[in-house]
Every structure is written in C-alpha cells, then in structure tokens.
Amino acid sequence: MWPFSRYHRSEIQQHYKPVVLVTGCSAGIGLALARLLHQHLEYRVVITAREKSLHILQKEFLEDDRFHIRSLDVTSEEERKRLINDISKTWGGVDILVNNAGISYRSVIEHMTAKDELLQMETNYLGPMGLIRRVLPYMRETGRGKIINVSSVAGMLAMPTMSSYSASKYALEGASESLWYEMRPFGVQISLVQPGFIHSNSFRNVYHTDLSDPSRNWSGPYADFYQNMTPFVERMMNLSLTTSEKLAKIILKTMKTENPPLWIPATLDAKMFYYIRRLLPRRVLLPFLYWCLPKARTWGKKYSHRRDK
Ligand SMILES: NC(=O)c1ccc[n+]([C@@H]2O[C@H](COP(=O)([O-])OP(=O)(O)OC[C@H]3O[C@@H](n4cnc5c(N)ncnc54)[C@H](OP(=O)(O)O)[C@@H]3O)[C@@H](O)[C@H]2O)c1
Numbered sequence: 001m002w003p004f005s006r007y008h009r010s011e012i013q014q015h016y017k018p019v020v021l022v023t024g025c026s027a028g029i030g031l032a033l034a035r036l037l038h039q040h041l042e043y044r045v046v047i048t049a050r051e052k053s054l055h056i057l058q059k060e061f062l063e064d065d066r067f068h069i070r071s072l073d074v075t076s077e078e079e080r081k082r083l084i085n086d087i088s089k090t091w092g093g094v095d096i097l098v099n100n101a102g103i104s105y106r107s108v109i110e111h112m113t114a115k116d117e118l119l120q121m122e123t124n125y126l127g128p129m130g131l132i133r134r135v136l137p138y139m140r141e142t143g144r145g146k147i148i149n150v151s152s153v154a155g156m157l158a159m160p161t162m163s164s165y166s167a168s169k170y171a172l173e174g175a176s177e178s179l180w181y182e183m184r185p186f187g188v189q190i191s192l193v194q195p196g197f198i199h200s201n202s203f204r205n206v207y208h209t210d211l212s213d214p215s216r217n218w219s220g221p222y223a224d225f226y227q228n229m230t231p232f233v234e235r236m237m238n239l240s241l242t243t244s245e246k247l248a249k250i251i252l253k254t255m256k257t258e259n260p261p262l263w264i265p266a267t268l269d270a271k272m273f274y275y276i277r278r279l280l281p282r283r284v285l286l287p288f289l290y291w292c293l294p295k296a297r298t299w300g301k302k303y304s305h306r307r308d309k
Contacts, residue, residue, distance in 0.1 A: 017066065019044045019087065020255065021094045023074050023131070024101025026053035028202045029150065029195070032248035033098065035060075038067060040252070044091055048072035048083070074101045074127030075119070084134040093138030096255050099128035099172075100150045103205070104165040106230065107212035108222045116209045117164055124168035129175060136188065145188040148254050149176050153196040153270045156277050157289065161212075161229045180262050191260045195247055196269035197240040203233055221303035228294045242267040 020037060024030040026049040034047040034057065044066045049057050050073045057069045068090075072083050087094055103123045105116060132147055139145025154162055155169030173192055180190045208214065218226045247266055254260045265274040280288060290296050 017042055017044045018095035018255075019046070019091045019093065020096040020098065021046045021048070021083075021087065021131075021135070022098040022100055023048050023072060023128075025049050026056045027205070028200055029198070029244045029247045029251070030100045031056075032244040033100065033251055036245075036248045036252055041066070043096075043255075046070055046083075046087055046094075074099075074131065075122040077130060080127070080130050080134060084131070088138065093142070094135040095139070095142075095144065096146045096148065097131060097135050098148045098150070098251060098255075099131060100251075101127070102150065102152075102168075103207050104154075104162065105207045105209065105212075106161050106226070106233075107164070107209045108161055108225055109163050111209050111211035111222065112164055113209060116207075117167075119207075120164040120168050121171070124165070125171040125175070128172060132179070136183075139188045140183075140186045143187040146191070146255060146260070147176075147179070147183075147188065148191045148193060148251060150251070151176075151192040151194045153194060153265075153267075153273050155192070155194060156270075156273055159229070159289075160293070161225050177262065189260060190262060191254050191264055192262060193247070193251055193254060193264045193266050194270050194274070195242065196265075196267040196273065197233075197236040197242075198247060198267065199237060199240040199243050203237055221300045224295075224299035224301075228296070228299065232294050236269075240267065240269070 020043045022030060022033055022037070022045070025034040025047040030047075030049075034045075037043055037045045037047070038061060046068045047057060047061070048070050051071045054069065054071050061067065061069060063069055070083055070086070071079065073079050084094065101123065103120065105112065105120050107116070128149060135145070135147070149172055151172055152165075152169045154166040155173040158166035158170075176190050176192050183190060212226065214226070214230070250264065250266045254264060263274070265271045277285065
C-alpha cells in the first residue's frame with residue numbers, strides 16, 4: 001500500500017512531499033526519528049529542539065531545502081506560533097505533527113508543588129494541545145493530515161512516584177480520543193503511540209522536585225517508595241528489548257499507514273498492559289500490580305499509623 005495514496009492520484013500530487021514536524025529531537029526517540037527522516041527523501045521535515053539543545057542537531061544534520069532545524073520550546077505559546085507561521089510561509093502548513101517532546105517527574109504527590117505540576121502538564125499536554133490547535137486549520141482545509149502523539153503505558157496505568165507524569169499522559173490520551181471523533185469528518189487522523197519501557201538512558205533525564213531529589217538522601221515515610229521505584233524503573237528500562245530506534249520505526253510506519261489505529265501499544269510490556277487493563281476485573285487489577293512492585297508491602301510501614309479496623 002502506498003503511503004498517503006491520495007497524493008499519488010495525479011501527476012502533480014505524485015511529487016507531493018508531506019511536511020512533517022517533530023518536537024523534542026535532541027535525544028532519545030526524537031533524535032532516532034530525526035535520523036530516520038533524514039534518510040526518507042519523500043518527506044519535507046522540520047526537526048526541533050529547545051534553544052539550549054539546538055547545537056546537538058546542528059552538529060549532526062546539515063539543513064537543505066527539505067530538511068530544516070528549528071528551535072521550539074513546546075511550553076512557549078510565542079515559539080509555537082512563530083514556528084507554525086514560518087512553516088506555513090515556507091511550505092503551506094504541517095501535514096504530519098509528531099508530538100514527541102516530554103518530561104517525567106519522579107515524585108510522590110505530597111512532594112510535588114503546583115509549579116512542578118504545571119511544568120509537567122505544560123510540556124506533555126498543554127504544549128502538544130497548543131501545537132495541535134495551530135496545525136488543525138491547514139489539515140482540515142486540505143482534507144488530510146496526521147497527528148501522532150507519543151504517549152506511554154503511564155497513560156494506561158499509573159504507578160507510585162509518577163502521578164504527575166501519568167496525569168499528563170492520561171490527559172493526552174483523553175484529548176486524543178476526543179480529537180479522533182472531531183477530525184473524522186475532515187480526514188485528519190489521530191494516533192497515540194504508547195511505549196512502555198525503552199532501552200535508553202532517558203531515566204537520567206527524570207525531573208525531581210525539591211523534596212524528591214535524590215541528593216536529599218531520602219528519608220521519612222516516602223523513602224522506601226523512591227528507594228525501590230527508581231532502581232525498578234531503571235532495571236526495567238535496561239531489560240527492555242525495545243530501543244528508541246525501534247520506536248522511531250513504529251512512528252514512521254504510523255506516518256506511512258493510510259488509516260492507522262488510534263491506540264498503538266509500541267513495546268511488549270505496553271501490549272501486555274493494554275490487555276491486562278481490559279481483561280482483569282478492576283478489583284483485581286490494582287492489588288495485582290501492587291504485588292508486582294518490589295517489596296511494596298513493606299513500603300512506609302515504619303511510619304504507618306494505618307488502622308485496619
Ligand atoms: N523512554 C521511555 O522509556 C519512554 C516510555 C514511554 C513514553 N516515553 C515518551 O516518549 C517521548 C520521548 O521520550 P524519550 O524517552 O525520547 O525521552 P528523552 O530522551 O528524555 O527526550 C525527551 C526530549 O524532549 C525534549 N524536551 C523536554 N522538554 C521540552 C520542551 N519544553 N520543549 C521542547 N522539547 C522538550 C528534550 O529536549 P531538551 O534537550 O531540550 O531537554 C528531549 O529532546 C516522551 O513523550 C516520553 O514521555 C518514553
């Protein structure tokens with residue numbers, strides 16, 4: 001099946017190269033996707049990074065008339081507006097938006113501040129929504145387009161110390177589901193690529209709050225949570241067979257598929273959790289997952305005043 005087959009109907013359209021915009025390309029999945037798209041001459045591509053990381057892309061890629069490097073902090077309304085206006089002037093608009101940029105806080109809810117919550121939501125949810133709002137008019141008018149939001153297993157299931165990250169991905173999932181209906185009449189397709197654990201160093205980029213920072217030598221009621229969850233997540237990522245490069249290929253395949261599904265569980269554990277969540281009765285689901293966490297039954301025990309009766 002030809003990708004974007006409607007582009008192949010006439011002589012002129014045969015040469016149409018969809019315009020792809022990817023956020024957060026300085027590392028991980030975004031960088032792997034940038035490398036892949038650099039070789040795919042059938043697309044016009046805008047890869048982006050925050051100003052502070054732009055040098056990484058400028059060092060690795062040479063810009064030409066179909067491959068552009070631009071600065072974008074997804075949390076800045078001003079930068080989103082400027083970038084989409086620039087792309088519209090140069091190439092008409094964006095045909096495929098990949099909302100990949102993301103951050104992840106590691107903190108229990110009690111240790112989060114309103115400012116931390118906002119940064120998490122601005123990066124993983126409000127920023128992507130802002131970009132979507134800016135690209136939709138062009139997609140609707142041309143009757144084609146794809147929005148690929150990189151979500152997570154954390155958007156299907158929440159884990160302790162990751163509440164804010166999960167909330168941001170649940171929000172992204174909910175809005176994408178709604179958008180799927182809203183865009184159906186207009187030919188714009190929405191997909192959520194849902195990775196689980198990825199074999200990468202991105203756990204090193206985890207954000208901490210003042211109170212969850214490891215340099216505080218965790219003590220108190222939540223120490224066990226941090227002491228167990230942090231190595232657990234790192235272990236799972238190291239054990240994962242899926243790399244950022246594999247994820248980039250899945251995103252590229254989604255771009256090329258004519259009618260991609262809304263939900264695309266993208267790693268083995270993501271597929272497993274996708275079914276576990278659907279098949280296990282709710283009263284069993286949480287105790288089962290709790291039981292899977294390392295030594296969870298002992299966490300916080302020393303500080304607990306729990307009354308069972
Ligand atoms: N790795 C995993 O195991 C995993 C699992 C599930 C889902 N995901 C999702 O996959 C996506 C990519 O994650 P990754 O693993 O590739 O993480 P990563 O290696 O930490 O890369 C994240 C990218 O996002 C960028 N970014 C952060 N804040 C930004 C902002 N305000 N504006 C623009 N760019 C920003 C970072 O750029 P800077 O250089 O500017 O910081 C970086 O390029 C995220 O949405 C993440 O939630 C990852």
